[in-house]
Amino acid sequence: MISYRGIHKSFDLPVLSGVDLTVDTGEMFALFGPSGTGKSVLLKTTLALITPDRGDVEIDGLSVYYGGRSTIETVRRKVGYVFQYAALFDSLNVFDNVAMGLPENELAQMPKLEVARKVWASLEMVNLEPHEVLAKIPSELSGGMKKRVGIARAVVGEPEILLWDEPTTGLDPVNTAAIERLIARLSRELEVTSLLVTHDVEGGLEMCDRVAMLDGGVVRFCGTPEEFRGSSDTVVRAFVDRAAAEAALDMVSS
Numbered sequence: 001m002i003s004y005r006g007i008h009k010s011f012d013l014p015v016l017s018g019v020d021l022t023v024d025t026g027e028m029f030a031l032f033g034p035s036g037t038g039k040s041v042l043l044k045t046t047l048a049l050i051t052p053d054r055g056d057v058e059i060d061g062l063s064v065y066y067g068g069r070s071t072i073e074t075v076r077r078k079v080g081y082v083f084q085y086a087a088l089f090d091s092l093n094v095f096d097n098v099a100m101g102l103p104e105n106e107l108a109q110m111p112k113l114e115v116a117r118k119v120w121a122s123l124e125m126v127n128l129e130p131h132e133v134l135a136k137i138p139s140e141l142s143g144g145m146k147k148r149v150g151i152a153r154a155v156v157g158e159p160e161i162l163l164w165d166e167p168t169t170g171l172d173p174v175n176t177a178a179i180e181r182l183i184a185r186l187s188r189e190l191e192v193t194s195l196l197v198t199h200d201v202e203g204g205l206e207m208c209d210r211v212a213m214l215d216g217g218v219v220r221f222c223g224t225p226e227e228f229r230g231s232s233d234t235v236v237r238a239f240v241d242r243a244a245a246e247a248a249l250d251m252v253s254s
Contacts, residue, residue, distance in 0.1 A: 001024060002096075004022070015217060016038045017218055019217070025193055032204065033212070035199075037217070059075045083150060086147050088150060090138055093121070102115065106157075118156050126186075128148050147171065162194045188218075197207075206215060210225075213228070
């Protein structure tokens with residue numbers, strides 16, 4: 001479903017240095033790595049939100065970078081994107097924020113009642129009471145509620161693929177666990193392909209079919225959660241141990 005082929009990207013310094021990675025149809029896939037290793041940059045290349053210096057991304061056989069503008073628009077209709085920190089529009093209420101997840105050309109032609117039905121259903125899907133939150137603006141929501149509204153916006157267009165960019169960043173352990181349960185449930189019930197960029201290694205290992213680790217701009221590891229936990233690679237081992245220690249510290253401090 002998703003193929004990254006030789007992705008290179010530099011800003012002041014190289015960030016991605018030839019990433020090759022494939023996510024299978026219907027798979028739930030997690031991407032790990034130290035901060036600044038390019039996980040979110042790679043995710044954004046999927047929809048041409050960031051253009052790589054070299055390489056290509058294929059979505060369901062369609063080339064994102066060589067297929068032209070119409071192909072990018074087709075690809076974007078297939079994909080729902082959950083941004084880090086939810087990325088809600090501050091001046092819009094929940095209803096309008098979620099409706100923004102519908103394809104622009106469809107939204108312009110869709111009857112208002114149908115838009116309302118889709119928004120209502122997507123809010124219920126993420127365990128929010130629509131009548132309580134539809135008219136609220138983001139500043140009136142808790143951190144966990146903002147995350148859920150961001151997820152509702154990603155699923156309202158009924159995508160085939162969901163991209164999750166650090167969806168639990170800024171949440172306490174209790175809310176992190178709740179959002180991860182929601183991610184796993186939605187991926188299963190909607191029968192989508194999910195690619196999850198996360199700093200919560202244990203959470204990603206628990207819910208994903210396969211995982212990969214970026215290090216030094218390339219894929220250092222790709223395999224099952226069991227293979228990741230048992231890896232003898234010293235860099236992978238150090239990352240797993242550090243992540244476990246940080247998770248334990250978070251639990252104590254909370």
